Amino acid sequence: MHALELNNVSSGYNKQVVLHDITFKLQEPSIYVVLGPNGAGKTTLFRTIAGILEPFSGKILLDDQDTTTSGKTRSKISYLSQYNAMPEEMTVYNALKFYSDIEGGDPDKVIDLLDLGQLKNKRFSDLSQGQKKRAAIAKVFLHESDLYLLDEPTANLDPAVSKEIRDIILKLSKDKMILYSSHNLYEATDIGTYLILIKNGSVTLFDKISNIKPKQYRVGIKASTDISKIVDAHREGDYFVLNVSSPEEAGLALKKLVENGVLVTEMRQLDNPLQELFESSNGKVEKTQKEPQQVAK
Amino acid sequence: MPNSAVIFAKRSLILSKIYSAVGIFFAAFGVFVSIAFILAGQSVPVAYFLFPAAFMAFGMLMFSTSVILLYVYDKNNGVLEYLLSLGWSQSDIFKCYLKSALLISLTLFTAEFTANVVAIVITGALQGLVTLAFTAMLGFSAISLITIAMMAFSSLQKQRVGANSPLALTIGVPIIIPTFYIPFFLPLYVAILVELFIVALAGGLSIVLLILSSRLIRREKMLP
Numbered sequence: 001m002h003a004l005e006l007n008n009v010s011s012g013y014n015k016q017v018v019l020h021d022i023t024f025k026l027q028e029p030s031i032y033v034v035l036g037p038n039g040a041g042k043t044t045l046f047r048t049i050a051g052i053l054e055p056f057s058g059k060i061l062l063d064d065q066d067t068t069t070s071g072k073t074r075s076k077i078s079y080l081s082q083y084n085a086m087p088e089e090m091t092v093y094n095a096l097k098f099y100s101d102i103e104g105g106d107p108d109k110v111i112d113l114l115d116l117g118q119l120k121n122k123r124f125s126d127l128s129q130g131q132k133k134r135a136a137i138a139k140v141f142l143h144e145s146d147l148y149l150l151d152e153p154t155a156n157l158d159p160a161v162s163k164e165i166r167d168i169i170l171k172l173s174k175d176k177m178i179l180y181s182s183h184n185l186y187e188a189t190d191i192g193t194y195l196i197l198i199k200n201g202s203v204t205l206f207d208k209i210s211n212i213k214p215k216q217y218r219v220g221i222k223a224s225t226d227i228s229k230i231v232d233a234h235r236e237g238d239y240f241v242l243n244v245s246s247p248e249e250a251g252l253a254l255k256k257l258v259e260n261g262v263l264v265t266e267m268r269q270l271d272n273p274l275q276e277l278f279e280s281s282n283g284k285v286e287k288t289q290k291e292p293q294q295v296a297k
Numbered sequence: 298m299p300n301s302a303v304i305f306a307k308r309s310l311i312l313s314k315i316y317s318a319v320g321i322f323f324a325a326f327g328v329f330v331s332i333a334f335i336l337a338g339q340s341v342p343v344a345y346f347l348f349p350a351a352f353m354a355f356g357m358l359m360f361s362t363s364v365i366l367l368y369v370y371d372k373n374n375g376v377l378e379y380l381l382s383l384g385w386s387q388s389d390i391f392k393c394y395l396k397s398a399l400l401i402s403l404t405l406f407t408a409e410f411t412a413n414v415v416a417i418v419i420t421g422a423l424q425g426l427v428t429l430a431f432t433a434m435l436g437f438s439a440i441s442l443i444t445i446a447m448m449a450f451s452s453l454q455k456q457r458v459g460a461n462s463p464l465a466l467t468i469g470v471p472i473i474i475p476t477f478y479i480p481f482f483l484p485l486y487v488a489i490l491v492e493l494f495i496v497a498l499a500g501g502l503s504i505v506l507l508i509l510s511s512r513l514i515r516r517e518k519m520l521p
Contacts, residue, residue: 013517050382052516071384079382083375083521089311098304103383139379 009058033192050079078145105142130161224263302396313363320360327352351476354436441503
């Protein structure tokens, strides 16, 4: 079991501090989504953990070894930046071979792993954005690491390709510790187990996503008839919208509709559970869950 | 960095063929003049043998310019950032690109060397060795300085490959240009001393810059 621990890490560019006293600990294989608006400090956090930026203060420990002083420890961290970082003039195979010569690993293995067989002889510059991202991800999995840092791997990709990339990452994430940054709430709930919310360079929340409960649920219902006379719902576009305080309350409403002979064709939560949290993070920081920088259990 | 310099050298030649072609042109002209002087033998003043050296060194410089373009290219597309994440230091990166530049220029110098040695062997005109010695000294020292200086100050150049003349040429040309005139205006020994001074200056500065690279150049300057 591997563990990553950040203790009062401050970091940034030149002398400008971007991250302020970041403290958290990851101690189980899982996907940890680092969520925050643009400019919150997600990329700086990843670059600092990856050893690209040297922290101004604090310590980063991987399995109790300081990554800033131990090259061997740092080599156990793989980093996918927002840039593909692939030599564009090379074929996919040669680009992966180029990196495998530097960092080790078997290009053929990752080509199989990411199903790049049909692309391996194509020039990287000729690939679509989604294919480029798949090849770039393959590079990160060339050698076995203890920690994978994936910085917005689905940025600028269309929803279908984003889903494909997330599925690949989910497939590869078994028994691995992955830090995955995003500013997409739906992506965060789709792929993540833990949430690290970051705002203005500080961690404002660290918790299991399943523990995060909104104050109110907006439930959309498509039904065969007007249900506003049966339950307290109002019409919004195609849906009757029901505001409830818990999933159980929504279940009771559904039961009531069925008992009244209403045919319910669709029922879904309209807002993302992280919406409220994200909005409060963009404005006033709300510490509704555990205290920030606390270790998630 | 196993064999990385060779790989980077190949990549840079693939990426930019124009500078390679210009480099070959200058080198070929230098070799032509050099062989003409060797064939002319005693009738050519020895100081004049420094003149083709300037052309051949400039050819080597142009030929290796593609490495500098590759550096800017790799910086912009995140390759340098990835190398830093693999544990490379700024100095490791500089050394890798410098080795590539020297390797590329060595291939051109080998061709220049071979052509000149053949002419010297045929004619017995040993003055041609002066050309070769100064070509090597001027070429490799100027390439070292320009490559390292360019990497160190690459943040001043944002354009990608082919988009603009590299800043390195602006730095490099003033170093090489005087060597085109010196042989015609200065006596032999003074000319040799001045050119040795240029070689020492360029070589010394490049060594100092390389040693100080990790301190002088912040890692964030290598990020896209």
